[in-house]
Each structure stands twice: as C-alpha cells, then as structure tokens.
Amino acid sequence: IKHYNEKNGWGTASLVNDGSDQLKIIGRIFIENTTSHFVILPFHHSSNNKHSRSNSISHVIFKKNLESSLFHHDYIGKPIKIDKPFIRQRAVNGQPVSLIVEATAVVDISIQNSYKRYLKTNDDNIVRDAIRTYYSYVFAGVNEKYQRTLENDPDLKIAIKLTNILILSNPSDLEWADSKVNALPGLTRNDDGKEIINGTSSLDRLAQYMNNQKFSFEFDVAVVVFDKDVKDSANDDYAGLAYTSGVCQNTKYSINEDDLSFGSIYVRFKKKEKKCLKMI
Numbered sequence: 082i083k084h085y086n087e088k089n090g091w092g093t094a095s096l097v098n099d100g101s102d103q104l105k106i107i108g109r110i111f112i113e114n115t116t117s118h119f120v121i122l123p124f125h126h127s128s129n130n131k132h133s134r135s136n137s138i139s140h141v142i143f144k145k146n147l148e149s150s151l152f153h154h155d156y157i158g159k160p161i162k163i164d165k166p167f168i169r170q171r172a173v174n175g176q177p178v179s180l181i182v183e184a185t186a187v188v189d190i191s192i193q194n195s196y197k198r199y200l201k202t203n204d205d206n207i208v209r210d211a212i213r214t215y216y217s218y219v220f221a222g223v224n225e226k227y228q229r230t231l232e233n234d235p236d237l238k239i240a241i242k243l244t245n246i247l248i249l250s251n252p253s254d255l256e257w258a259d260s261k262v263n264a265l266p267g268l269t270r271n272d273d274g275k276e277i278i279n280g281t282s283s284l285d286r287l288a289q290y291m292n293n294q295k296f297s298f299e300f301d302v303a304v305v306v307f308d309k310d311v312k313d314s315a316n317d318d319y320a321g322l323a324y325t326s327g328v329c330q331n332t333k334y335s336i337n338e339d340d341l342s343f344g345s346i347y348v349r350f351k352k353k354e355k356k357c358l359k360m361i
Contacts, residue, residue: 179238185245185300186216187291189258191276191308193250195341209248215341216246216306245298257286257336258307271310280311280322280336288324288334306339 196208220243227239249255256262260269263282271277291303311319323335 177234177236177238179240181240181242182301183242183244183299184220185247185298185303186220186243187247187249187287187303187305188212188216189255189305189307190250191258192306192339192341193248195308199341212248213246217243219339245300254290257283257290258305258309260309262286265312265314268312268315275308275310277312278307278309280313280317280319283311284322284324284334284336287336288332291334292331300333302333302335305334305336307336308340309338311336311338 192212193205193208196211197203200207200211202208220241224241227241231238252259258278260276260278263279263286265277265279268277287305311317311321313319319338321335321337324332
C-alpha cells in the first residue's frame with residue numbers, strides 16, 4: 082500500500098495489505114550513529130478468544146547489528162513464460178536487452194529454528210508465513226540493487242523475480258545443509274557459536290540434490306539461505322558461494338548466510354568450467 086524511507090538514512094518500512102484486508106508492517110529502524118537496527122516482522126496467529134479476529138496479525142521487533150541495503154517492495158512475482166532463452170547481445174535500436182531471472186528460495190531448518198526463537202512459537206504455519214513474508218521483501222531488495230546498478234547501462238537490464246519458496250525440514254532433503262556431513266577439520270562453531278559449514282561441499286551436494294528432484298515448477302536460479310557460517314578454511318570469511326555459470330542448467334545454485342537482518346545476498350563465485358550461458 083505504502084512504502085516509507087527515512088530521510089538521509091537507511092531506515093525503511095512498508096505497509097502492506099496481506100490479501101485478507103489486514104495490514105502488516107515490515108521494515109528496519111536504524112539507531113543513530115551506529116550500525117545497529119531493529120527489524121520489524123509481521124506474523125499471523127490464531128486466537129481462541131471468541132472476541133478476537135481469527136488469523137490476526139501481530140508484529141515482532143528484534144535488534145540486529147549488521148549493515149544492509151535499502152529495500153522498498155514486498156511481493157512474490159508471478160512466473161513469466163518465455164518460449165526460449167535470450168542470447169546475450171548488445172542494445173538494439175538504442176534499447177537495452179531486458180532479462181528476467183526467476184528465482185526460487187530454498188530455506189533450511191536453521192532458518193526455521195531462528196524464526197521459532199524470534200516469534201516465540203512452535204507453530205509451523207506461523208513460522209512458514211513469516212518466512213515467506215521476509216524473503217519476499219529480501220528478494221525485492223535484491224531486485225532493486227540490480228535496478229540501481231544497471232540504471233544507466235545502455236545495453237542491459239536485469240530483473241529478479243522470486244516465484245517460489247521451498248521450506249525444507251526433512252533431514253533426508255537437507256544433507257547439503259548438515260554441518261557434520263559438510264565439515265571442516267577442527268572447525269565446528271565460530272566465535273559467536275554459529276555452526277561452520279564447508280561451503281564447497283555444501284554447494285556441490287546442493288546441486289546434486291536439486292538436479293535429482295522433479296519439481297512442478299521451473300526456475301532460473303535457486304538461492305539457499307541458512308543461518309550458518311560458510312567457510313572453505315579457517316581464514317575464509319564468505320557471505321556465500323555460487324558457481325560462475327550460475328544460470329546454466331545444472332549449476333544454477335548458490336548458498337548464502339542469513340541471520341534475518343535483511344542482508345543482501347552476496348556470494349563468492351566457485352569456479353567451474355561451463356560453456357553455456359543461459360540468460361532469461
């Protein structure tokens with residue numbers, strides 16, 4: 082309905098109609114002269130009180146300490162049907178080539194557990210709804226970064242559309258997110274107590290898992306998010322990992338750290354030889 086941005090600052094908030102004539106707020110409020118900020122997240126809950134509205138919306142506020150970028154929208158885009166992929170080309174007749182990348186977010190159990198702590202609930206429906214809301218907002222922010230970066234590019238425009246969210250909790254589906262399976266010798270947790278995971282091993286297992294699935298939908302990239310510390314050695318400090326040929330058929334995956342602070346999804350590319358470059 083309405084987006085608000087702090088004047089001369091990074092604070093932002095959105096007032097959104099959830100589709101059932103209820104309003105919710107999602108955003109961030111920064112603390113002056115610090116990088117700390119408060120995250121505001123909505124969540125649905127049912128009430129047993131006959132005088133209360135069922136499926137009402139409450140909000141939770143918690144403090145974070147990471148810098149992040151501006152986000153101004155809240156949506157999941159509808160899939161766009163395209164007969165064949167574009168081939169990378171320069172502008173024609175003065176108009177830039179416009180590419181739309183349809184993304185699927187993949188959420189592991191660590192994110193779900195974080196939400197249970199923040200929302201103080203074990204209700205899976207409440208947690209899943211909050212996760213969908215949060216990542217809708219995050220991917221809208223990723224899209225905005227592309228819009229701003231390529232604003233003056235004469236040849237290329239890229240839009241990122243979040244079209245699906247997979248929330249996985251079965252251990253058989255999460256071998257790629259298991260810190261014991263994807264371990265680094267001598268490293269289990271970082272100084273903050275967060276699990277350390279071998280990024281290369283996790284990414285390769287993820288690609289294998291996703292390529293073996295038969296999904297009812299198509300996507301150009303799949304973006305995994307988990308609340309873990311991604312490393313390849315003790316000295317690494319990654320935000321995540323991805324293949325350089327990330328939009329090719331079998332390597333369109335990335336893994337990304339996320340502590341629910343609206344951090345943008347940055348990755349360090351893992352080099353892997355591929356000749357195809359499919360641009361959608």
